[in-house]
Amino acid sequence: MARTELSRQESAVTVLGGPTAVIDIAGLRIVSDPTFDPPGPQGYLTKTAGPACAERSMGPVDLVLVSHDLHPDNLDVRGRAFARSAPLLLTGPAAAARLGSPAVGLAPWAAHTVRRGDGQGDLSVLAVPAVHGPENGERDADGNVNCEVTGFVLSGRGIPTLYVSGDNASVRTVAEVSRRVGDIDVALLHAGAARVPAKFEGRPLSMDSRRAAAAAAVLGSGVVVPAHYDGWTHFSEGLSDLKLAFHEAGLSSLLHAPEHGTWVHLPR
Incomplete structure (x- = not known):
């Protein structure tokens, strides 16, 4: 049963289910x-x-990030209405054109600043690339595999730098983000090895567990919070697979995956 209230935190992340x-x-x-x-x-x-918390439990929301709008496991009917009711929605350019106001489209490596709520200046939101399928998958006219997908890096003075991968299956892309951005303190990684038989011969459309562990190693993050690994039938790997992959890689201490709706407090 969804919780009725999600208390405000100073610096924390919680996964509600799915992405x-x-x-x-x-x-x-x-x-x-x-x-x-x-x-x-x-x-x-x-x-x-369903999610661990319903829309009504969110309270006032300052910003919604949408990695892509074309797949219902990342933006469903109620999620779309919720996103469009926010004061600001950041996503990719094509998604922004489809969603309309208040969506702002960011091409890869473009940044948008948001006035912080703590009075400490601005939060920078950097759009970064994502590959929603195999590296050698057929690309559309805009160079996207499967569809346009956008990841995000949040940063600012005195706060941890946080990477939201979106539905990305490419460790090479993660390495590019790490090289261009620098230190990533917290990684919110979409995993689950999503598979649809009709697409790319059933190969993963998002990171499998071993790639997620490899991405964590590349990023050097002290905290890794997995998302997008349960709640849908097309996820082929779950939390037990993630725990095993991080264990085998010697990275178990980085993985933070409590019960959905439970806060993971972030390093200062």
Whole structure:
């Protein structure tokens, strides 16, 4: 049963189920990839569990991040309404054109600043690339595999730098983010090895568990919070696979995956 209230935190992240996460940082409440519909079929995908917290429990939200708008496991009907009711929605350029106001489209490596709620200046939101499928998958006219997907890096004075991967299956892309951005303190990684038989011969559309562990090693993050690994039938790997992969890589201490709706407090 969804909780009725999600208390404000100084610096913390919680995953609500599927890809949806709440990030309280710099005096702001940020929600990424909102999905609030109940379980059931959604086109060619099937949702098996609802979120740990409903929309009404979010309270005032300052910013919504949408990695992509074309797949219901990342933006469903209620999630879309929630995102469009926020004061600001950041996403990719094509998604922003489809979603309309208050969406702002950011091409890869473009940044947008948001006035912090703690009075300490601005939060920088940097859009970074993502590859929603195999590296050698067929690309569209804009160079995207599967569809346009945007990751984000949040940073600012006195707060941890946080990377939200979006549905990215490419460790090479993670390495590029690390090289261009520098230190990433916290990584919110979409995992689950999502597979759709009709796409790319059933190869993963998002990171499998071993790639997630490899991405964590490349980033050098002290905290890794996994998302997008349960709640839908097309996720082929779950939390037990993630724990095993991080254990085998010697990175278990980095992985933070408490019960959905439970806060992971971030380093200063």
